[in-house]
Amino acid sequence: MTALTVDQMALVKATAPVFAEHGATITKHFYQRMFAAHPELKNVFNQTHQKSGSQPETLARAVYAYAANIDNLGVLGGAVTHIAHKHASLNIRPEHYPIVGRHLLGAVVDVLGEAVDQPTLDAWTVAYEQLANLMIGVEAKLYESASWSGFRPFKVIRKHVESDEITSFYLAPADGSSAGGFQPGQYVSVTRFVDRLGVDQPRQYSLSDAPHGKWLRISVKREAARGEAEPGHVSNLMHDGVGAGTVVHVSAPMGEFTLDRTPSTPVVLVSGGVGITPMASMLATLVAERSDRAITFVHACRNTRVHAFRDWLQGIAAGHPNVRRAVFYEQVSPQDRCGIDYDHEGRIDLARIESIALQPNADYYLCGPVAFMREQRDALIARGVDAARIHTEIFGSGML
Template identity: 45%
Template sequence: MNSNQKKLVKSTVPVLQTNGTDLTKHFYSRMFKHHPELKNLFNMSNQASGKQQHALAGAVLAYAEHIENPEVLINVLKSIGNKHVSLNISPEQYDIVGHHLISSIKEVLGEAASDDLIEAWTEAYNELAQIMISIEAELYQSNLKKEGGWKGWRTFIISEITEESSEVKSFYLKPKDQASIADYLPGQYLSVKLFIPALGHEQARQYSLSSAFNPEYYRISVKKESNGNVPEGVVSNMLHHKKTGDEIWVSAPSGVFHAGVESNQPLVLISGGIGITPLLSMLETNKKRLQENTTVWLHSCRNEKVHAFKDNVDRLNQDSEWLTTHVFYETLSQNGNDSVKEGRINLAELRDEVLIDDAKYYICGPEVFIKVQYDSLIKLGVAQEDILYEEFGPQLLHFN
């Protein structure tokens, strides 16, 4: 891109700030009309809720704002690239997206979309596409080079199902071909794909690996989401109706949210609800690899019935001098529990516990939960680079 084209792209920032979601809604509607097969790749629940359109609008805006130096977005692009690889996105699909995105800019901006502006955005998109294709090619090759690694979708059999709470089940997945499976970093996820009869197409979802690596199986733990209106919760509901012996498609482990398995830094793990899953993998890995880094875990959920893995963590807590846990329920049972606090996590009240020299802080949970905990850590003086977070679904949070 030349400097004039970059200026033209940047000139669209005010329009994207006010009308970005209108553009992305038009784009998705246009693309799905011409390429309905892409509904197999996109999360149609996030389409129905508007989250995906909002997330894409934010991404397009961020790219326009940083068009002179897109490298500042590299961590976000790597996160998106990991998700694309887990969905087996191909370079050819970038051509389809680019065609409909540029066409949507023309149609939404109307007379304001001059030939020069369209040419500038075409160049901008092509450069971004090449960055993403390069990132993803590297990740695909990395997966293939791993022992037990693979590209695309592989058939796994559900070998065991366990109930972890009133709304969470764990699924133990073994490869149908009985070949080896790839190792992963604690905190990473799998993509799982199912055909959804009610929708008439496939849907894929990402689920955190919830245990330390075991060469015999993968374990994911899935919360059954509300299913009042299709497609909300459609995949989690279908998974909860699966039985041992059933087959599902699985992609190789992926994701940028993970703890370093060789690091000896203290860990502060902060989870809300089903956000417990990637942090449990970190905790089990810490124990399994005998690092036993000083670890403080704070977990918050609605009540005892929905508290997944309570007994697992209690056992670790009893046997491990390196681990301290704090559990919060919004509502305590009538019997009470001396080890559980009523209410929500307040990091300011626990500053002596959580402020540890050289610690890394990992947060996972709902969007609002992450924002509250992140802001609290910043106010307590924790450096931004020491705070990592995982937001399930489209990435809507961006802390600069």
């Protein structure tokens, strides 16, 4: 591997503002170039994110961050780990990186033209090789520790409606072997062929049960059309076309948003909407391990109709003195029972539940829409919680 010289590092860093200004244009063109030359890669990349522009924008931000910090890559450690888990879940392999590099650098030249001189292009070529080797090394360790390689056939042994929007699928290995282990909070990728697109499409779903080797459970929200956004291709296929006996292909569990099971200090799980899925796994694991940690489960949703795992959570809280819950309904309906289905009306407000949510030395796990997590994180920090004790999960695109 060729090492970046000091001058080349300076050239890459100097071009960071270019990606701030033109990055989305470059990355959108990059994907068009790459898919034209390698249409098989449409099976790997989320085509909905391509159409919405979120994937090109994510890549542009990642490239900008890399260029801006080329002389101090240590600050990108968390982002590298996050992306590596996404890549490993999608079975991104070393042979994909030269393809990406060739078309990414080609897109830079296509978009910027004569503004890119040869020394700058040479510097970016070496910089990309450095990044590719970094990612390949991190991903290799993930593959080595994974329960299996690539996508493995699983059979749906049970399908259970959790709410008007969320349905759970219990997945057991088609060959009858163990489902393997995972860390509560992790996710898997599931692929389905989408007729409308003519390609397989992977989607990542959090595991929503404790690890026990019998099955893996995912709980999928049906994504309806919103505004100009189309309904979710895979989520609707799962709800409407996948039942008991159907075989789906599943990646090994990945994800760095995981429950630390070693301390005895309190744990507070805060979720919004479908963000309840990894929290259900964390709570189920703590209960299965008969943990005596003080556990607070805080959840927000609209009302009973969309409240997944409602009866299960009621039973856990009633049967385990160390588990307390605080459920907020934003749109209470006449059939919703205060004190049974929910505890508070409105959005999550930590001021109303400080006595159970703010615990000394507690670890906080947040999952839900980005704005929701930002709001809860800010509220916790404002109340003196150490930011290092606040852990968040981010859904959506995050792939280089």
